[in-house]
Amino acid sequence: MSAPLMIVGAADTERLLGYEDCIRLVREAMAALSRGETRQPLRNIVDLNGGNAFGVMPGAMLGGTFGAKIVSVYPGNFALGKHSHQGIVVLFEPEGGAPVAIIDGSIVTAIRTAAASAAATDALARPGPSRLAILGYGEQAWRHAAAVRYVRPITGLTVWGRSVEQAERFALRVREELGLDAEAAPDVASAVRDADIICTTTAAAEPILVLADVKPGTHINVVGSSRAGPAEIANDLVAASRFIADYRPGVLAQGSEFLNAKAAGVVDDAHVVGEIGEVFGGTLAGRSRDDEITIYKSLGHIVQDLAAGWHVFEEAKKLGLGTAAPF
Known part of the structure; x- marks a missing residue:
């Protein structure tokens, strides 16, 4: 039996x-x-x-x-x-x-998605104290706020979402339960202006984050879209970044932000330089210079x-x- x-x-x-x-x-x-x-x-x-x-x-x-x-x-x-x-x-x-x-x-x-972003942040973000911006205020936003603090000392957190009231409640919860200095921002640009690490965790159908909003040297975890279709970041930001997949065949087939940039002719398949597992294993460089924008595209993996x-x-x-x- x-x-x-x-x-x-x-x-x-x-x-x-x-x-x-x-x-x-x-x-x-x-x-x-x-x-x-x-x-x-x-x-x-x-x-x-x-x-x-x-x-x-x-x-x-x-x-x-x-x-x-x-x-x-x-x-x-x-x-x-x-x-x-x-x-x-x-x-x-x-x-x-x-x-x-x-x-x-x-x-x-919920936990493994945020943990994967935290692991990628540890491998790709610049070392040292960091400001964190989170776009979205749902469950993954909360999990990312909780997880990223295990790999970087977070000096402050800014959150943006379509409802100002929801974003303010999220910031209050972060202050009370995680003990981090947190505030809500009125728009995406002001939310990410001073960020060293950005996590996009929204259900946005169209891009909400563009290159002009992001300072050099920022690391971005792109998490909200897990299939072809909805996209959180714009083509110019994809093209300007060192773009690393969780699983390269998955992102080439289903990574919406990459597929949009490819369809626009601003990148090709070679722009996905590799997988985060290669960085973890030491066979692929993560960040190549201090002012480089790095992106970890998370579709999630079995x-x-x-x-x-x-x-x-x-x-x-x-x-x-x-x-x-x-x-």
Whole structure:
């Protein structure tokens, strides 16, 4: 008889997946991806009515776990106080191929996405104390504010969003819960003017950030758009940057900002200089000069979910958490 299938819900997943651990986990997973030690097809996304989507993302860590994330993406859920990404991460053990765990996919996605941006920031941003600008005030904005402070001393945070009231509430929460000096900005240009690190975490359909707004030497994590279509940054900013993908084939096929710039004729495929895992592994230079603008384009990747999910599964076993279900 197979061992029971463990189900780990949102509260336990949140408890077991700390930012520092997850930053390490995604760094290792992305380095393995770039070394060819994983297997995965491109993500499969089904468009639904109302701008919503359904995604299936399978993959395998060679010699380790394999599985899939199955997730819905409902951007309007934020206004209702719900997760925009809802789903599960299903894990299989490599020895006999049995399913061993179902992990809450909303929390895994939320934490590992921000942790991946933090890891990229550590590799690409200029060292030392930094000002952080966040565009957006949803769940990923909050997670990025929490995660980036683990890799850089943040001297101040500025947030922008379409609702001034929401942005001000976000800044207040940052001050109260993270202890950072934070303020809301009335527009994108003023939000990023003094930033050393920018995280774009919006649902913008058209670019909101242009080259003229960004000072030399800034690092940008472009996170909000996870498929072809919606785009957060303009073609001139893409063209002026050192542009690094989480997964190069994914960005070449589904990275909206890159695809827009390519269609406009201002870049070609060679502009995606490589993957963040190559930077982590030491085979690709990150920042080449102090005044260079660096961009990490995040689509998200299944190996991040597998690494984070397996960590949650192992920790849940140690602590007796989760729910065992017959299978």
